[in-house]
Every structure is written in structure tokens, then in C-alpha cells.
Amino acid sequence: MSLEGRTTVITGGGRGIGLAIAEAAAEAGSNIAVLDVLDKPHKRISELGVKGKYYRVDVTKMDELEQTFGKIGDEFGRVDGCVPAAGIVLDKPSFDHTWDECEDLLKVNVRGAYFSTQLAARAMRAQSTGASIVLIASMASHHAVPLQHLSMYGPTKGAVRIMMTQMAAELAPWNIRGNSISPGFIRTEMTHLCARQQPELSKVMGNAPPLGRIGETSDIVGAVNYLLSDAAAYTTGVDIPIAGGMTCGRIAS
Numbered sequence: 001m002s003l004e005g006r007t008t009v010i011t012g013g014g015r016g017i018g019l020a021i022a023e024a025a026a027e028a029g030s031n032i033a034v035l036d037v038l039d040k041p042h043k044r045i046s047e048l049g050v051k052g053k054y055y056r057v058d059v060t061k062m063d064e065l066e067q068t069f070g071k072i073g074d075e076f077g078r079v080d081g082c083v084p085a086a087g088i089v090l091d092k093p094s095f096d097h098t099w100d101e102c103e104d105l106l107k108v109n110v111r112g113a114y115f116s117t118q119l120a121a122r123a124m125r126a127q128s129t130g131a132s133i134v135l136i137a138s139m140a141s142h143h144a145v146p147l148q149h150l151s152m153y154g155p156t157k158g159a160v161r162i163m164m165t166q167m168a169a170e171l172a173p174w175n176i177r178g179n180s181i182s183p184g185f186i187r188t189e190m191t192h193l194c195a196r197q198q199p200e201l202s203k204v205m206g207n208a209p210p211l212g213r214i215g216e217t218s219d220i221v222g223a224v225n226y227l228l229s230d231a232a233a234y235t236t237g238v239d240i241p242i243a244g245g246m247t248c249g250r251i252a253s
């Protein structure tokens, strides 16, 4: 599962799941390029014990993304892994979604993930040494979620999963693997904001998964490191749900 000598690009790596993925990839030996729209990341990327750099970039802006991948090429020399984790959520009844809110979700979660993947894949193809892309979908792409109203967020994550399936097949000739994970309710700023809107959400999400608790970012990173590494050399085109068993339902006890 070593990522020694590799370079991994993580979008949305300034905090939350993306930052945890960046830290875990660094722990496995990978150099890391972290992209996020935040002024600065919640942890200094240059202090993770590997070569690490933070790039302030909005993944919905193609010119910024292209420039940033160009800089990563100059500064790191290669891209071996990419985790497009930048994402936003909208938890609101479908009756009240606005056009602009839906457009924002599509821009960040679908188009941002798509073009981050495209730019990473171009660099990977040019290297012809094999590589891995791990997209971040969601359990909301598999089924409805208790209490939450995710009628547009869920579809954006469904798009991410199908994107992964299509790209995995297309990129396989260059030994570029594409997989995704579908996290359940994971404790981050994103879910903290959702729980502030609906205070009972944390309790419900703590009870709903058969494993009987909310997920932590530490529950996510092992699967991502596995998919990035050579341990998953024969694994492509799959989605790994990490939702405490939410996908298999809860039997009342």
C-alpha cells in the first residue's frame, strides 16, 4: 500500500475528507498537491513530511484548473494519483431548490470533478507508467438518506459514479485505474452545517447505520490509499460504499 515516490493531487483538500486523504497519502509516502478554494488549508500542507504544496483554485474555473495542473507538472514532474474531493451539498426540500443552487451543485460536484479528472488523466497518459483516480461519490447516489433532502446533491454524486465507470473503461488501455468511494454520514464541516440546520440529524445518523455511529474521516482514508496504491493494481471501475452498512439497512434491535 506504499505510495512512496508518487505524486497525488487532491481537490477540496483544504479541510474535511480531502485533507484527511492528503494526510494519509503523505503518510504512505506520496508527495501531495492540494487544491482548494479556501484562502488557506486547515493544516499546513508543507508540514506533512513530504513535498507538499497548496494551490488556491476554484475547480469550476477551467482556466484556473489548467494553470494549476500546469504548475503541478512543472513543480512535481508527474501525477500518479488524483482524488477530486471538492464538493458542496444542498440539504433542502426539492420544492424549494432554485435554478442557481442546482447549477452551483452541478458546476462543483460534476463539472469540477470531471475536468479535474480529465487534466489528471492527460498528465497520467503522457507518463505511461500507470496511475489511479479515486472519485468521491456518496451514499446519497445509492439511496435516499434519513431526514435529509438531497434531490439534486444525490444526482450529482450519481453522475460522479457513472463518470467513474465510463472513465475506468476508457482509461484502462493506459493502465489508469478509476474507482470511487461512497461515504455515508462523515463528521466534517459539511455535515456539521447540515446538523446545525436540523439538530436531530446527528442522532438519526448515529443510529441509522448498522454499525451504529457516525463515520469519521479516518474511516475513509484506508480505502482511498488502497485504491491509489499497487495493492489495487487489478481493481478498476468499482465503487466502495463506506457508510457503516447503510446500504444493507438497519434491523431494529
Ligand SMILES: NC(=O)c1ccc[n+]([C@@H]2O[C@H](COP(=O)([O-])OP(=O)(O)OC[C@H]3O[C@@H](n4cnc5c(N)ncnc54)[C@H](O)[C@@H]3O)[C@@H](O)[C@H]2O)c1
Pocket: 011, 012, 013, 014, 015, 016, 017, 018, 035, 036, 037, 038, 057, 058, 059, 060, 084, 085, 086, 087, 088, 089, 108, 112, 136, 137, 138, 139, 182, 183, 184, 185, 186, 187, 188, 189, 190, 191
Ligand atoms: N461528509 C460527508 O458525510 C460526505 C458524505 C459523502 C460524500 N462526501 C463528499 O466528500 C467530499 C468532501 O466533503 P467534506 O465532508 O470533507 O466537506 P467539506 O465542506 O468539509 O470539504 C469540501 C472542500 O471542498 C472545497 N471546495 C468546495 N467548492 C470548491 C471549489 N469550487 N473549488 C475548490 N474547492 C472547493 C471546500 O472549500 C472544502 O475545503 C465532497 O465531495 C462531499 O460531497 C461527504
